[in-house]
Amino acid sequence: MDTFKIPGPLWLIGLALLSASVLYLAVNKSKRHALVGRVGLRSRREPTAGTPPRSLSPEKKSSTSQPLQPSYTDILPPQRRGVLPKLVSSLSYDEVSEDEVKRRILPMTTDYRTSEGNRYTPTGFSVDEIKVLGDFPNYAELSGVPLPQAYPEFNIDKALSRLYRPFRWAYHQTMSLSKMEMDWWIELDNTYKDRIAQRKGLYAKYGKAVLDYLPGSELACKELMEMVLQFICARYPQYFSLVNNRILKNEILGTEQDIRSKHPLEILMDNVPEDFAVMMRDDVTGHYFFRAGTVCSSLGWNVGIKIGLQLHQVHGPVPDYKEKMQFSMDRFFAKMPTDKPIQRGSWGLEVDTPLYMPPGDPHKVHRLSQDPNLRLTDCYLRVDWQTLRRLPLSSAVVFNFKTPFTPVTEFRDEPGVPALVAKILKEGKRNLMQYKSSWHVEHxxxxxxEEWAKEQEENGLVEKGWKVTTLDESPYFRGWEEKWHRQQGF
Structure with a gap:
């Protein structure tokens, strides 16, 4: 049986947030109607008949093939118009009702640059106001999310990704999540040059299968690029700077690039080794669709397969999504504010370090058998570290994710990690473990x-007979920062 899977930040984030919502509502009834479930974009199965074709994008709706769905036309995210006078003195704050925003909403498929000036984005900004704000407005003020602190001790040649170990027990459809750590939205490490080269090579080879954008995404893509560049210039000033908001100087690669010379997603491709998926609100139904993205770390799917699809269509292969999660996920997307970004991590165990594995990729053969010659040193933990945030001007919801790999041999001196991994592999819920597809390395x-778990008890690294459960330091482990700094030498 083929258990090949598509890892998925979208559905996993959704499961996490759905669980957290239940707990939150139980203790805060006054917020009962203001909080809804959460969502996640990848899964690990190859596309099946359950994954709708690209023809079901908003431009090509089929009334006979689409199930009846609730309308979210009347639900808008919280407005951010109140910050306008702080940014441009000539812009006064005029209250605009949600009814007016909905009446004059900017269609999802319309380029804001050629739109009427009195059209509004879902967060309540008019096209005219967006044009007055110009390039690189103060996105910290616009979004309510502060810029990061500078990281002067960061050395790109030594830097390692944080030591993510997002293992949980009990292992079922309840995922851990937390507020996004504002200083770590974009996280670089010593694989930077290799990853940039690898990603550009994938784009050259696969084109729209790894980077694509649909009409109407122009503002969201520009806004995303500007927010990311503002972030990396603030976080890593020794490596990145903007000259006249026009030329990006990248001291790591030794390049100076006119950011208007390419599409915004291509500028990100050239300089930021992370994936981005842009979801936009359909002005007719209020549902969200995958409208633009650059994704080079997908397993079993690609941008070309998913672009244009509605949120629930993106999740076609996910078990129980329609019955148990679709309603709350759609509701969460409809109401998510700009100032509450979230983060979480998913994981898998892999042979070597496959970053991009489209359908039919030869690396898939590793997942079909347990190779008797497989060595432990060939086995890696793959973590998909994910964030989810709403962009303030366009109102698009953006997933971004990085994919660090760690040799499983690192687990030996990490308190509790071997026992936790062993318990998940032995006792994890069967359908979830099949979906995760770790069988090919479990032998x-x-x-x-199991050997290292006993060793840790004997050496006093963990308490003897401890109850194996999610670590208190999750998604890390006790002493992770000391190990992390020691490995980097700073």
């Missing part, structure tokens, strides 16, 4: 995790 990884 090598599991015995070693």
């Amino acid at each position: 090598v990884v599991l015995p070693k995790m």
Whole structure:
């Protein structure tokens, strides 16, 4: 049986947030109608008949093939218009009702640059106001999310990704989540040059399968690029700077690039080794669609397969999504504010370090059998570290994710990690473990995790007979920062 899976930030984030919502509502009834479930974009199965074709994008709706769905036309995210006078003295704050915004809403497929000036984005900004704000407005003020602190001790040649170990027990459809750590939205490490080269190579080879954008996404893509560039210039000033809001100087690559010379997503492709998926609100139904993105770390799917699809269509292969999660996920997207971004991590165990595995990729053969010659040193933890935030001007909801790999041999001195991994591999819910597709390495990884778990008890690294559960430091482990700094030398 083929258990090949598509890892998915979207559905996993959704499961996490759905669980958190239930707990939150139980203790805060006054917010009962203001909080809804959460969402996640990848899964690990190859596309099946359950994944609707690209023809079901908003431009090509089929009334006979689409199930009846609730309308979210009347639900808008919270407005951010109140900050306008702080940014441009000539812009006064005039209250605009939600009814007026909905009446004059900017259609999802319309380029704001050629639109009427009195059209509004879902967060309540008019096209005229957006044009007055110009390039690189103060996105910290616009979004309510502060810029990061500068990181002067950061050395790109030594830097390692944080030591993510997002393992949980009990392992079921309840995922951990937290507020996004504002200083770490974009996280660089010593694989930067190799990853940029790899991603550009993938784009050259696969084109729209890894980077694409649909009409109407112009503002969201520009806004995303500007927010990311503002972030990296503030966080890593020793490596990035903007000259006249026009020329991006990248000291790591030794380049100076006119940011108007390419599409905004291509500028990100050239300089930021992370994936971005842009979801936009359909002005007719209020539902969200995948309208633009650059994704080079997908397993079993690609941008070309998912672009143009509605949120629930993107999740076609996810078990129980329609029955248990679709309603709350759509509701969450409809109401998510700009100032409450979130983060979470998913994981998998892999042979080597496959970053991009489109349908039919030869690397898939590793997942079909347990190779008797497989060595532990060939096995890696793959973490998909994900954030989700709403852009303030366009109102698009953006997922971004990075994919660090760690040799599983690193687990040996990490308190509690071997025992936790062993328990998940042995006792994890069957359908979820099949979906995760770790079977092909378990014959090598599991015995070693059991051996190291006993070793840690004998050496006093963990308490003997401890109850194996999610670590208190999740998504890390006790002492992770000391190890992380030691490995980097700073």
